[in-house]
Amino acid sequence: MIFLEIFDYMYFRIAQFYVKIERNSKVYTSATIAVTLTQFLILIDIVGTVLLENYSQENRAIIIRNFFMVFIVLLAILNIFNYKRYYNAYDKYNEKWSCEDKKRRILKGIVVFILFVIPLMYIPILLSLKDYTI
């Protein structure tokens, strides 16, 4: 699964930053949660676009109120899934990716940055471009 591979790499790059700070060695929580956040934001961006484009504010509010707990449970499941997936996984990824050349590493770092920032900025940008309050 290429998507999971990208998220694994994302975890590795963020965990590399935190490895000297956290030193708990089992799971790097910031990296794990960053991956969960990205996955959840991609999902929210897709669902949010559909809701914003097809429903009025009143209907959106009703739908979101009814499905609010579903979103929260989904977020919790994603979080637990990633926690399990990346538990004691840093050394494995370090062995796999620590030897890549500098140019490739910078390029992949940019991809990881874009993958994190675009889903985060998408909804605020969409809401600022068009009036969805009606």
Add this chain to the structure above:
Amino acid sequence: MFNITLDEVEIVGDRPHPTYFTWWSDFQNNYNSCQGGGNTQWQYQNSSAPKGSGGGHGNSGNYSGPWSSKSNWGNENSAKNQENSKQNAEEIENLTYQIEEKFNTSEKATIALNTINVPVKVTTEVIDKLSGAVNNSDLVNFGTFSGKSIGLFGVGVTLISSISDGSFTVGDGFRVAIGLATVFIPYAGPIYGIIDVGVLVGTGKSATDRFGDFMDYHLGPY
């Protein structure tokens, strides 16, 4: 490459020159010496061993270190040495207990091979265990993960609310920023997350929400 040096262990006698031995034969010599076999003239000395014992399990007949009966140290040093010996013995006992408790067979082998300079890979997990950085790690892990998860949920809920309202205010931006800070700022982030939930449970509205409302009131569209 991570080398482990145990202060309690030192090499006495003439160790064979490494030029004439491969690492494997070096390892075998060491192993034989520790097992009491082989015909090497060197061995490991355990400084916590009882006086005159020769230390380790090796060929003690060749031993001529400070603990041997040949030593001509004075009586005033003897008490001090015995005290040091007792302290070292306690440290070794503690170290042995920790190694037995914390490390699996593979990790023990890794440590042993590193002690004799055999190039094997030591994982961060082993290093952290050795340095004692994982004391109460599960509890700390859970606390940190929970604290940071609060920031994650904060970002998620803020964005869902924005979709529901159809607008993204300055206060919403502030809430998202606080959520991200909770996730990514070490130590202070998770602590803030837990305090935030404490305020939410105690007063019915989280501190982040209060700050967000304050910013909306002064800077936002409402």
